[in-house]
Amino acid sequence: MVKYLEFNSKRKWKPYKKTVISSNLLPTNVFDLKIKQFKRCSKLITDHKEQTIFHHVGSKIVTDREIAIVARLEEPLVVVLGNVLSDEECNELINMSTDKMKRSKIGTTRVENELRTSSSMFIEESENDIVARVEKRVSTIMNIPIEHAEGLQILRYTPGQQYKPHYDFFSATSKVTNNRISTLVMYLNDVEEGGETFFPKLNFSVSPKKGMAVYFEYFYNDQTLNELTLHGGAPVIIGEKWVATQWMRKQRVRD
């Protein structure tokens, strides 16, 4: 009898006993052997996983609302979340921003650039009760104190507008010392067609849905994991797309 490991319902590796198949006897069930190989491989992967900022497990995050963990990719960590914002909060964020929209400015130099063709604006910190409530919730979800948060950025895309693949962190050559470490993109409306947030290196995309969000982080020691978070906003085909993006920095940016 030999001890094997299996992943139990509480996400813990538990030993279990199984009779070993003698090496000079071919297993009658090849599928059984494949399962054993898979278990050994997945144990190796788990052992080498890097620590993440996002610490929530299971299917829920309890804040002032109950957030649903809908799907997750482990490394790099990309999490799809449901019920992040109420309809009222989405509508209010859109209304607040509509009048203030300017052509998007991107990067540290804040120049206009074809990388992003949407319009955007930053919401001042805790501009009203709704913003303060959303920021608090976002800080709980992202597991980072609100002092590390840039102001919420609101983006509006009309048909044909997009955000080409990019990294949210600044490159080593940019000389930014307090870099970004994680992102939460919240969808403020339903888009009739197009506008997916896509991760070309992961072959993964998320369709916008009002109140839902996608979270990802890029604070890994292994730079290749950070670079797998390349992402963009696909062109909107029909309708409009509104998102609120929260970027978190390694060190505080507010008092």
Ligand SMILES: O=C(O)CCC(=O)C(=O)O
């Ligand atoms: O619009 C999207 O889906 C992505 C937005 C984004 O990448 C960002 O705001 O950094």
Ligand SMILES: [Fe+2]
């Ligand atoms: Fe981005």
